[in-house]
Amino acid sequence: MAVINVTDGSSCILAIGNTAVNGAIGGVNALEVPFINDITVNASTGVTRYKVLDSSSEKAFTTPSTNQITLNCLVDEDVFFGNAGGTGNKVVNDGLFGASNDKTLVYFEVGFEGSASGDKTISGQGYISGLAPTVSMEQAVWQTPVTIEVDGNLTAGSI
């Protein structure tokens, strides 16, 4: 039992691809998003509460989850706008902006501990949304939020 510490600079990884293979951490064609400031895996279920006559407390059941991956990152030219000379991964070619613009279904994997065998991950598929690149003289490097609106379940796994 131990906390997961990401301060070594190689533990937290987000890989994206146009197929599950291309979206796997360590995959030859995976797009691993650099310069991530923060990342959040949202796996929040809905809740319905109801009252019954024979109980002094509410009853509850959970409803389907709204799953999202949200992050903020600095804008890398190739990752945001795409690298035409890239690989067989359409997301690499189109970049985050292109994948968002084209509504491309992307596959992703979030590495919690790194890329070594047995390291824990959460994966799924979804659509890139929420891009809002911004820059100013006070914040002189382009920075953007990114949301992956997850289509279906998140899956816990390991590398």
Next chain:
Amino acid sequence: MSKRTDLISQITTNIAAHTSFAINEELPFLSGGIPLYEKNMRTIYVDEQQIAVDELYDTLDGQAVNQTTTTINAYLSVDAKEQLTDIDTVVANLLVARNGIANTIESTSDYETDIVNDVITYTFEYNFITV
């Protein structure tokens, strides 16, 4: 070019019309125990630049983006008894010399004065922040 070189170039431009003043590219070292700017009054000396690097953006993959703060002092001494008529303009031109330095996200300048005997010394401080 260093920010100091750029600043010297800009100050040279800004005081060109004020022929009573000059700028010297030498550092303001002590000569015979006296700073050069006190020895050569009405000549501006720009000190060596001081640089501090701070982390601007931290990232989870360890590829931090840094910002660099460059601090430069400049000195000008004049006769306190008989101030030149254009000293206010010269001081103003020295303050705005920071505007001519490119590729900064922020620049500031200020000055303070110190009078010893019959010499008034203007000490300017310039700060330039770059990413």
